[in-house]
Amino acid sequence: MSAAWSFAIARLVGVLALAAAVGWIVGYPSATIVAVLGGYLALNYVRLFRLEYWLRRRRTEEPPDFHGVWGDVVALVMRIYRRKQFHKRRIVQLFREFRRMTTAMPDGVIVLNAEREIDWFNRNAARLLGLRRKIDFRQRIDNLLRQPDFIRYLEAKDYALPIVVRSPVGSDTFLSLHMVAYGAGQMLLLVRDVTRQIRLEAMRKDFVANASHELRSPLTVISGYVDTLADDPGIDPTWREPLQEMRRQAERMRAVVNDLIELSRLEAATAEAPAELVDVAGMLAMMRREVLAMEQRPREVVLSVDSDAKLLGAEQEIHSIFWNLISNAVKYTPVDGRIDIRWWADAAGAHLAVRDTGVGIAPEHLPRITERFYRVDPGRSRATGGSGLGLTIVKHSLQRHGGTLEIQSEQGRGSTFTCHFPLRRVAARAPAAVNL
Numbered sequence: 001m002s003a004a005w006s007f008a009i010a011r012l013v014g015v016l017a018l019a020a021a022v023g024w025i026v027g028y029p030s031a032t033i034v035a036v037l038g039g040y041l042a043l044n045y046v047r048l049f050r051l052e053y054w055l056r057r058r059r060t061e062e063p064p065d066f067h068g069v070w071g072d073v074v075a076l077v078m079r080i081y082r083r084k085q086f087h088k089r090r091i092v093q094l095f096r097e098f099r100r101m102t103t104a105m106p107d108g109v110i111v112l113n114a115e116r117e118i119d120w121f122n123r124n125a126a127r128l129l130g131l132r133r134k135i136d137f138r139q140r141i142d143n144l145l146r147q148p149d150f151i152r153y154l155e156a157k158d159y160a161l162p163i164v165v166r167s168p169v170g171s172d173t174f175l176s177l178h179m180v181a182y183g184a185g186q187m188l189l190l191v192r193d194v195t196r197q198i199r200l201e202a203m204r205k206d207f208v209a210n211a212s213h214e215l216r217s218p219l220t221v222i223s224g225y226v227d228t229l230a231d232d233p234g235i236d237p238t239w240r241e242p243l244q245e246m247r248r249q250a251e252r253m254r255a256v257v258n259d260l261i262e263l264s265r266l267e268a269a270t271a272e273a274p275a276e277l278v279d280v281a282g283m284l285a286m287m288r289r290e291v292l293a294m295e296q297r298p299r300e301v302v303l304s305v306d307s308d309a310k311l312l313g314a315e316q317e318i319h320s321i322f323w324n325l326i327s328n329a330v331k332y333t334p335v336d337g338r339i340d341i342r343w344w345a346d347a348a349g350a351h352l353a354v355r356d357t358g359v360g361i362a363p364e365h366l367p368r369i370t371e372r373f374y375r376v377d378p379g380r381s382r383a384t385g386g387s388g389l390g391l392t393i394v395k396h397s398l399q400r401h402g403g404t405l406e407i408q409s410e411q412g413r414g415s416t417f418t419c420h421f422p423l424r425r426v427a428a429r430a431p432a433a434v435n436l
């Protein structure tokens, strides 16, 4: 019990004892006690009234000057009130800072609720997407941003990566849109202007395409002269070996330039690959014969064609995909090894697997193996005439056919590269005229 309470009780007991004594002297003990108690009650009512009056107007009124238990109550109320004021000021300050921060952010931010309606957006989101304050609140985002790519992105619900779309405000502006989930079904849509990156990327592609085209003609001339000189029986024997080396290097350069041109073409192609009828079984049989004719090759090269399914794709690209995988298997498998090529179809589509018993690839390299010029062992790749672009071309060509590349490998034991083509790219029954 607090000191104020002890004092208040002691004082009440003292006053009652005094009233009883005075009442006994004057001959009315009960009446005196009742009168003193009434006065005590009235006094407390007055204090309660003042307290209630102050609580109602505490913003403007000074607190009543009470002592004892009433004083403690006033002090307690004051403390709670100050704490509340402090938290309120802090929340207001935090909110102002948050508003300043989101305004200063170079990116646009939109808060969407579980129904994909706009709850809030910052100034940059309004500028980049042409949103209007107040009018566009509570509108569904897919009603305001109608780009088909964005609608597909929303529906696919795979928000690991952003997508790039043309801005609805200026068609030569490109925006990256990235959905981020938070809270109970809420979403943040982050909007960033990526026009500069897209332009740089386009410049890079143009540069590579132009540079490789420009290199091709002089290289053809140089190779021609080197070939003529190397084949000339009257050439000084000391020149024989350097000329052979020049020939090998020119051949390597030619392979790199051709692969770069091929890659640039694939990157520039926006539409899906055309649907020519490709006789995969015939193509694979021919490739097997080409491998068997090579000087340096694994001992066994087995082809299993488990389906007569033909592919609907760009013949030259399909050829390049299959040949890249098969020639890689040849390059990275020792002569006593084995290569298995299998073609089959099922309910999911058609598939080509090239399995080898070669050097294999360590797991840390697998995620990067399809990057441009990424080589596990650069020395070995160059020695075998590899451009380092083969698998990048495979990946791009497959994407143009709606397909995917699956790689399984164990270092020292071998690798399996599998191409998966979707059903829409499979022509199970070829027309009779083509079947002949």
Ligand code: ADP
Pocket: 324, 328, 329, 332, 356, 358, 359, 360, 361, 369, 374, 375, 376, 377, 381, 382, 385, 386, 387, 388, 389, 390, 391, 392, 415
């Ligand atoms: P490269 O022209 O160097 O062969 P690729 O893009 O075709 O370029 O392949 C990239 C790298 O992947 C190669 O340098 C090699 O290290 C590795 N690789 C590709 N295929 C195989 C395979 N069948 N076995 C082992 N390593 C492979």
